[in-house]
Amino acid sequence: MSSRYFGARIRRNEDESLLTGRATFVDDVQIPGTLHAAFVRSDLAHGHLRGVDAAAALERPGVIGVFTAADLGEYWQPGPLLVPPAPIEGLTFHARTQVPLAREKVRHVGEPIAVVVAESRYVAEDAVEDVIVDLEPLDAVADLRAALAEGAPVIHEELGSNLAAHAVQTKGDYDAARATAGLVLGRDFTYDRGVSAAMENRGVLAQWDERSGQLTVWDTTQAPIPIRNGLASMLGLSESQVRVVAPFIGGGFGPKIMMFYPDEVLIPWISMRLGRPVKWIEDRFENFFSTTQERGQLHEAEIALSSDGRILGVKDMFLHDTGAYNPYGLTLPINTQCTLLGPYNVPNYYSEFRVAFTNRPIVTPIRGAGRQQGVFIMERLLDLAARELGLDRAEIRRRNFLSPDAFPHDHEILFQDFAPLVYDSGDYEPALDRAMELIGYEPDGPVPSESGGGSPAEDGTDGEDGKGPSRRERLRGTGIVSYIEGTGIGPYEGARVRVEASGKVCLVTGVGTQGQGHFTSFAQIVADQLGVGVTDVRVVTGDTREFHWGTGTFASRGAVVAGNACHAAAVAVREKILGKASEILEVAEEDLKLTEGVVRVQGAPDLSIGLGELALRSNPLRGAVEPGTEPGLEATAYFGPRRGATASGVHAMVVSVDPETAMVEIERYVVVHDCGRVINPLIVEGQIHGGVAHGIGNAFYEELDCDSEGQLHNASFMDYLLPTATDVPPIRTAHIETPSPLNPLGIKGVGEAGAIPVAALFAQAVEDALKEWAPGLEVRDIPLSPNRLFALIEKTRAGGGEEGA
Amino acid sequence: MDATQAVAIRVTVNGERYERSVEPRLLLSDFLRQELSLSGTHVGCEHGVCGACTILLDGQPVRACLVFAVQADGSSIGTVEGLERDDGLHPLQAAFKEAHGLQCGFCTPGILMTMVAFLDEVPDPTELQVREALSGNLCRCTGYQKIVEAVEAAAADLGGSP
């Protein structure tokens, strides 16, 4: 089989409908007679719920119903624990999952207390204001450290404390390694929370058809099949009675996973109860409370190295904020724990984490999912160690890379998929070299500007040709960091490929898609096998009526797991095609060639049969067939990897910093990336660009202003700053390919990669720019807003040096 | 008279005339999506920052979430549904497909409407001008780079560049 499409820059099949406004997103589904829901939400972060009075709301014209926890009866159940904890020895874990509507207590601002259903969203919002909620305030705890302190308000009283989990994973003997070290360097680090900020908020539309006994739910979910299974079970319906459709989704980034959010559970129930379609579309304000968030961690980390900069061991103890509930188990802290090790040989490792409940919205993975924090810790430790040892920053990394013959490499701890953390393949030095070359990295004098180190650069904000004091000095700095990413974990995905009588191909898979280009990359895989055009493959995803089995899109696994399932199904159909053609044409299969939708006999150009004809003849309407014959040119296949595939990369950037105003501009950005074999470079580049932009947001712009009472003060896009087109620099990408041996296509995931190392890189580049202006300055907290950088610069220059802090 | 009651309005959208009766508080974004079923105009923030709902109001790009439908009475409106030409995609749409200037596509209609007007005004823009013009539209998927490339390509295609 020749590969015409795999690896090619194929334009996307899905674009036309998106570009013309025809693509249907959840809120675009309009069913006559639909009712609209709005939630009454807690305005306190912690409180006893003493009562809800909906009488006034019910009297408002246009209001159909108001539902509270009491109305739900037995349907009121805490949500499922989506990911059970990994079997780590000595683990402590307490599961507390979100409830559909608060019953006795509220545990974060925005927790739903009641839902109002009305003829329009406008009226529903009016009625929300009519509902009187009697909340008795309790002391709240929003700060991660405070949550675990003695005497902190306890969020789930029966636990006696806010400790949600405690785990230790070790490798070797860190203390023994430390005793022999030439340098031991310890620091504290903070990584703060943000929101995923998909441009489309979440939404659910449910329609119960009493006559057919069918429930249809349109949901902005990344995982329609698990939602279908869960809803069927909760509502007492057969899975065949519930259809969940995840149509076009306006960005996922993690929080749209199978959460069983209160709205996801309630809207279908209300539709069944009222016998009418019911829609809830989250608004942007709600999104800051009702959709999950991520990244709050505090680390105390230490690295032990030999005098020549080889890592002897790392010790990291951290706190992880899970918010008011922890439905996602330990995925995030384990990702942090594992990803910290990076592409390095770390012979001794001690990693201990405590997870705390806080009075803040729930924490589940967002693009990167705990990995950012791990990379930040390790890369910062290496930067600071290099400084101490007088080593170049690139060199210290090079000295510690796992060598290309070290694979598979077992890190001797467990990964989030419960499998041992074993890297499948990689080759890290070429990526470092390439990134250094592309950014123009110069060891020990790493300033690639024409004008030399720490040089004044023009401030582009001055529109005049003016000189003199209106010019501000800007200082340039360069950064270079590396990282790995465990991607493409199991359990499995499936796909069904069918050749239709038209000769065109229908490909169905269960994963949802949120802009990753699956309509195209999956079609490429199948088109190559079946010798058809990529536009002849119609891809159906995210509709449980079309495919029964699967999990969802998360952990950079769509291309790896579902992609390989598509491949396996296509291979099986190809075999059927050739078998059937061989039978009809009376020619051995080896002599057949499948191209351009036609099976031809090699050397006999007149002898051929089209795929459509073959499909028709595989589905006879009369006559007898051999026993055991399956109709049609169709096959279903599943793929489940043994464990995740390890993607990796090196990022580099050049920043310029105005040392007086602490404003930072990212001038250039380079990504050298290894995601195994690339299906579509265009799509991979797009994924990387978007990830980097997200990472830049987390590093420099995005910040939640939450006070100690759990009140958020910037729940809007006016004050929660997403990077815009003028904030994201041009990004240059280059690929390194070490195919994964764990799947036939050799793919590794790429969806999250771009976002992972950006904060670590930004910190290093800013320090580099300021190395003469504020010697000894250390960036240890993310996000690093100009406001924070200003304070850091002033403190450092005033002699409040951070050494050994 | 209760002035919170519905008001009759007449608008021309993508060349078609519509008469509807609307509550004064109905946002133009909701009017287009719900009353006219033109759901290509997306709603991302409803406070005028994300730009997903950008439409042309009498030829000028504005945020449809920051205009009441009743204010559009007598106006001519352009939405993404009106961009396509008889012979296929508008050159800007085609350039977005060619350059992979969209991923989830949710922000795309607002970006297209913004950039159509921009290219009318600045037919041969520099990269910085494109980025500045784009800065009022948020995109979480693309990192903007391929959007910028798409707009530059469209500018050349539309005859702005030599």
Add this chain to the structure above:
Amino acid sequence: MKPASFEYHAPDSVEEALGLLTEHGWDAKALAGGQSLIPAMNFRLARPAVLVDLNRIDELAFIRRNEDGIGDGGPGPDGVRIGAMTRQRAVEKSELVAELAPLLTEMMPHIAHPQVRNRGTFGGSAVHADPASEIPAALLALDASCRVRGAEGERWVRAEEFFLGLFGTSLEPDELLIEIALPGPRKLTGCAFREISRRQGDYALAGLATRLKLDIEGCIQEARLAYLGVGGGPALATSAAAALIGEKPTATVFEDAARTAAGELEPMEDMHASAAYRNRLVEVLTREALATAVERAFGSG
């Protein structure tokens, strides 16, 4: 995020609008471009019972040469008059404004984004008097005058008397801002606008508009420094301005004035900037704006 109900009126004359405002008093709110009011309504932070939409009052949308001046020591017959309902984008693009009030041309692109300026109005932004917005500071720096009309009649109000702290103006609930008159360019006079914001189009963390006039010796004769983003309203730094008078415009003088300005303003703190950080930005921006204004003043002579 849907607004609460309101009673809607769309008068097509100032007289009719004033009648409605008088009739409804505090219940009524005038709707200009809506780019601040409508978001506030969508969040239900603002819920006027009655909206008087000014967008159909054509007589309020104009940019014209101030042929006769306004008398009373206000802007004379060499400047420009801008109707309150003139779109910000029109001011930005106006050649007349570029000729007669170039500070505005320099400043307008800093206001949000084109989609917002296409709708937002010059007068609406002035009346909203957001301490972080650009137009009020520019009006203060230029010593503009505002024509205000109520049922009782009309008056001209100098910018200094028009702006009253946080979101406050001297406009009564039954009055409308009709137009703003700006003084024209003078010899040996230069203006400059500077601001720093997190992203393109964001409200400024700090910024200023300044106007300097030199005497024939090249010493500073008049100085106005008006700030945005730093106080409870658009704020004049009067001590810094006074300290400049009579001085030769040198880098040292500008640095001293910048420090004085940072000392006399009382910046607020928020998540985006501490008071100390805002003070630093005030210093840097003041220094730069003064240097630019002086260059322009020499160029204008």
